[in-house]
Amino acid sequence: MENLSGMKRFAVLLCAEDSDYVKKKYGGYFGVFVRMLAEDGEIWDVYRVCNGHFPSDEEIELYDGFVITGSCNDAHGNDVWICKLLVLLNKLDSLNKKVLGICFGHQILARSLGGKVTRAASGWDIGVRTVHFSTSMKTSINLKLPSRLSLIECHQDEVRELPPKVEVLASSDKTKVEMFRYGDRIMGVQGHPEYTKDILTHLIDRLLQRGYIEEGNAIKGRASVDEHEPDREAWKQLCTSFLKGRL
Numbered sequence: 001m002e003n004l005s006g007m008k009r010f011a012v013l014l015c016a017e018d019s020d021y022v023k024k025k026y027g028g029y030f031g032v033f034v035r036m037l038a039e040d041g042e043i044w045d046v047y048r049v050c051n052g053h054f055p056s057d058e059e060i061e062l063y064d065g066f067v068i069t070g071s072c073n074d075a076h077g078n079d080v081w082i083c084k085l086l087v088l089l090n091k092l093d094s095l096n097k098k099v100l101g102i103c104f105g106h107q108i109l110a111r112s113l114g115g116k117v118t119r120a121a122s123g124w125d126i127g128v129r130t131v132h133f134s135t136s137m138k139t140s141i142n143l144k145l146p147s148r149l150s151l152i153e154c155h156q157d158e159v160r161e162l163p164p165k166v167e168v169l170a171s172s173d174k175t176k177v178e179m180f181r182y183g184d185r186i187m188g189v190q191g192h193p194e195y196t197k198d199i200l201t202h203l204i205d206r207l208l209q210r211g212y213i214e215e216g217n218a219i220k221g222r223a224s225v226d227e228h229e230p231d232r233e234a235w236k237q238l239c240t241s242f243l244k245g246r247l
Contacts, residue, residue, distance in 0.1 A: 009043040010243070011063050013085070015050045015071035015104050021202045029069055029194075036194045036236050037067065037243060049085055060091070065098035065243045068105025070192060074157060075107035076117040086112050099186050100243050103155055106180075106188030113182055116161040122174055124217050125153045126204060127224025131178045131191065137169040141247045143238060149231040151178075151191035152200050154207075154221075158190070187242050193235030197225050 018028040026032045030046040038044050045063075047053050050071065055063075068089075073079060089112035092099050101109035107117045132148045159177040162168065169187075170179035178190045192200070204221045207213045213221075241247045 007041055007043050008064050008244070009045070009062050010037070010065045010067065011055060012044065012046045013066055013068045013088075013105075014046055014048045015069045015073065015085075015108075017050065017072075019202065019206060022199060026199075032194050032199070033067055033069065037240050039240070039244070049088075050081055052081055052084075054084060054088060057091075060095065060097070063097065065100070066092060067243070068099065068101040068108060070103035070105065070154075073104065074117075075104050075111055076157065082108070093186065096185055098243055098245065100239060101186075101188040102194065103190060103192055104157075106190050107157055107159055109182075109186060109188045110159040110162060110166070110177070110180065113166055113186070114163040115159055115166065117157055118160045120156055120158040120175065124156045124213055125174045126200075126207075126213065126217055126221035127153060128197075128228035128230050129153045129172050129174060129191070129224075131170045131172050133170045133179075134168060136167065137179075141238075141241075143241060143247065145234060145238065149234050150228055151189075151193060151235060152195040152197070152225075152230045153191045154195075154200060154203060155190060159188070184245075184247070187239075189235075189239065193230075193232065193239055195230075196232075197230070201225055 012030050012033050014030060022029055034044050047055050085108060111117050128150050130148050131151050158175050162180060166180050166182045168177055168180050172178050175190055181187045204218050208218045
């Protein structure tokens with residue numbers, strides 16, 4: 001199969017079921033990512049990999065880049081679809097495809113590169129957190145960014161170890177690996193640059209109702225959202241520039 005349109009084409013590898021709220025307001029998580037990353041003259045598709053829907057080898061060739069989303073599953077788990085996703089990520093690496101991983105996507109990318117993903121030693125991170133960029137990050141990209149940015153977080157796992165070939169680009173007081181890059185083709189972001197504050201507050205309610213988090217986590221998370229503003233525009237520019245080869 002060929003991309004005969006000549007347009008840039010990207011695929012979202014969806015690793016989570018859509019919540020009713022996100023589906024109704026944003027057209028699902030695919031819609032959330034398209035709002036953040038899509039530009040005029042591009043084609044965007046979605047593969048619901050968490051339901052076993054993966055691109056074929058022929059379809060992979062169509063795409064200039066891929067985005068891996070967050071998930072309620074553990075990136076250190078061995079669910080059938082997660083193992084299949086690891087195989088796909090190794091294939092994308094061998095084909096020199098651009099891949100951006102967000103939250104679970106960040107973690108599963110790290111695992112595919114030989115890193116270690118575990119439960120976070122300090123527990124859940126929910127809310128708006130300040131992320132600090134490394135010196136190399138500030139000197140090696142073509143964007144003018146401050147030394148730190150605020151980012152929405154919602155995770156209980158973390159990347160604990162990375163192989164030497166992978167560069168850590170950002171960290172926080174909660175998480176050592178907030179962002180990493182492997183060459184100019186693979187990048188992971190632990191937080192959720194695509195989330196709006198309302199998406200997070202609704203997610204906090206869902207996590208609490210389902211018993212995934214305790215009341216204390218929810219209270220801290222909501223307070224953080226009320227008190228701080230994520231730097232969504234800067235993160236949008238950073239993620240979009242990476243995916244489109246402009247960094």
